[in-house]
Amino acid sequence: MIGIVGWGTYIPRYRIKTTEIAESWGDDPLRIKDMYLVEEKAVGLFDEDTVTMSVEAGRIAIRRAGIDASHVGAIFVGSESKPYAVKPISSILIDALGTSRNVFTADLEFACKAGSDSIVSAMGLVKSGMVKYGLAIGTDASQGEPGEHLEYSVGTGAAAYVIGSNNVAAEIKAVHPFVSDTPDFWRREGYPFPVHGEGFTGEPAYFKHVITAAKELMTELGMKPSDFDYAIFHQPNARFPLRAASILGFPLDKVKDGIVVDKIGNTYSAAALMGLANVLEKAKPGSKILMVPFGSGAGANAFYIETTDLVVEKAKMGKTVEQYLAEKVYIDYSYYLKYRKLIRLH
Amino acid sequence: MVEQNLSIPKYWRRTQQYYRLVATRCAKCGKTYFPPRRVCDCGNDALDPFELPKNGSLVTLTVLRSVSVDFEKQRPLLIGVVDLGGVKLMGQIVDCPSPTALRAGTPMEVVFRRVKEDGEHGIIYYGYKFRPVKGCES
Numbered sequence: 001m002i003g004i005v006g007w008g009t010y011i012p013r014y015r016i017k018t019t020e021i022a023e024s025w026g027d028d029p030l031r032i033k034d035m036y037l038v039e040e041k042a043v044g045l046f047d048e049d050t051v052t053m054s055v056e057a058g059r060i061a062i063r064r065a066g067i068d069a070s071h072v073g074a075i076f077v078g079s080e081s082k083p084y085a086v087k088p089i090s091s092i093l094i095d096a097l098g099t100s101r102n103v104f105t106a107d108l109e110f111a112c113k114a115g116s117d118s119i120v121s122a123m124g125l126v127k128s129g130m131v132k133y134g135l136a137i138g139t140d141a142s143q144g145e146p147g148e149h150l151e152y153s154v155g156t157g158a159a160a161y162v163i164g165s166n167n168v169a170a171e172i173k174a175v176h177p178f179v180s181d182t183p184d185f186w187r188r189e190g191y192p193f194p195v196h197g198e199g200f201t202g203e204p205a206y207f208k209h210v211i212t213a214a215k216e217l218m219t220e221l222g223m224k225p226s227d228f229d230y231a232i233f234h235q236p237n238a239r240f241p242l243r244a245a246s247i248l249g250f251p252l253d254k255v256k257d258g259i260v261v262d263k264i265g266n267t268y269s270a271a272a273l274m275g276l277a278n279v280l281e282k283a284k285p286g287s288k289i290l291m292v293p294f295g296s297g298a299g300a301n302a303f304y305i306e307t308t309d310l311v312v313e314k315a316k317m318g319k320t321v322e323q324y325l326a327e328k329v330y331i332d333y334s335y336y337l338k339y340r341k342l343i344r345l346h
Numbered sequence: 347m348v349e350q351n352l353s354i355p356k357y358w359r360r361t362q363q364y365y366r367l368v369a370t371r372c373a374k375c376g377k378t379y380f381p382p383r384r385v386c387d388c389g390n391d392a393l394d395p396f397e398l399p400k401n402g403s404l405v406t407l408t409v410l411r412s413v414s415v416d417f418e419k420q421r422p423l424l425i426g427v428v429d430l431g432g433v434k435l436m437g438q439i440v441d442c443p444s445p446t447a448l449r450a451g452t453p454m455e456v457v458f459r460r461v462k463e464d465g466e467h468g469i470i471y472y473g474y475k476f477r478p479v480k481g482c483e484s
């Protein structure tokens with residue numbers, strides 16, 4: 001049995017309400033809230049980045065796994081907002097988490113999908129017997145250009161998963177990819193803010209890839225939406241996963257626990273993985289979960305995951321998403337600009 | 347406290363200490379050292395490395411409004427002394443915009459943060475800081 005042995009998340013403590021941002025730019029606050037269904041988003045302080053958040057989430061994941069850090073044989077980090085263009089996050093984690101030095105390490109990028117590709121990569125090494133445990137992380141601290149709509153949803157966070165075959169809290173029974181060259185969203189090297197491809201966001205990108213990956217996985221398994229207890233989708237806003245659920249035929253009560261974007265914003269590579277953490281922290285043993293992370297460019301991985309008897313006990317072994325959501329300090333737009341380094345400081 | 351004026355090699359040699367709070371304990375008399383030492387006051391040179399606990403309590407703090415040029419844009423800077431399992435450490439306190447809520451005994455946790463960066467093109471230094479476990483509303 002290969003699956004999730006431990007998991008951990010990190011959400012910064014500061015929050016800004018989307019209405020506060022809207023008021024700063026003269027948008028109608030209620031219209032913005034209704035458009036994205038994002039109430040507030042997590043704001044990393046100036047000393048937080050994808051390295052620091054990976055360390056925090058990774059420490060919790062290893063604790064929940066109940067293993068010694070020296071047993072981790074692989075570390076993969078999926079991110080599109082690395083502090084260095086060249087210098088890996090994963091090697092800093094070796095020393096910050098105290099693993100051995102004989103660890104397969106790499107940072108992966110596929111817009112918001114790479115966190116889930118880290119899980120797939122770790123699964124492969126565990127399944128082949130090359131490593132005992134792999135640590136897979138999705139993290140982002142991306143930026144939206146001030147005054148542009150992306151700013152309403154872009155959040156900050158990390159989610160880490162220890163993948164292995166002993167003491168599994170949730171078995172990953174199948175993964176199914178669906179990828180095509182789609183110009184929906186990109187960021188050129190050296191440019192701080194991403195750009196949307198006019199006419200390609202939404203239908204031809206997110207919905208096509210998420211729905212197809214989910215449908216093909218269910219066909220392959222001979223399963224239907226009513227066989228699942230939870231469905232989790234990538235969440236650039238809360239409207240998209242709700243719509244994906246309704247297209248596929250999942251009722252609201254099966255998707256709501258997997259949606260956290262309304263409280264922390266879009267954490268990109270961590271987004272669906274954060275939803276999964278919240279679900280694992282609430283799920284009963286034997287729960288069947290469909291998870292479909294998506295990344296622009298564009299592709300989706302559809303996962304079929306089933307919790308074991310250990311899930312309840314492991315949920316109690318570390319800080320939960322719900323605890324992070326409750327610990328917050330609101331800031332106004334001027335502090336937001338300062339904390340996110342959106343004003344140029346010399 | 348993570349030192350601010352270190353060269354890259356000097357900093358790199360201390361990453362275990364700055365990243366994971368690795369201290370040493372004398373195998374003979376049990377005395378602990380952070381920063382870690384190789385030889386104990388008792389003369390014994392068999393010291394075992396161990397990680398300090400990541401939770402502790404606040405001993406004292408001070409608010410700095412006049413700071414070095416690297417930290418000017420982070421003012422006011424909160425510097426505190428935190429007791430981690432009997433070892434007292436000085437460090438920056440973050441995630442607390444209203445320090446009046448903090449007092450001796452407030453539960454604190456260790457966080458991993460950026461400490462400093464060498465301009466826009468240089469290396470980023472990471473290390474430990476502290477924050478109140480339960481937020482900082484009074």
Ligand SMILES: [Zn+2]
Pocket residue numbers: 372373374375376377386387388389390
């Ligand atoms: Zn001694």
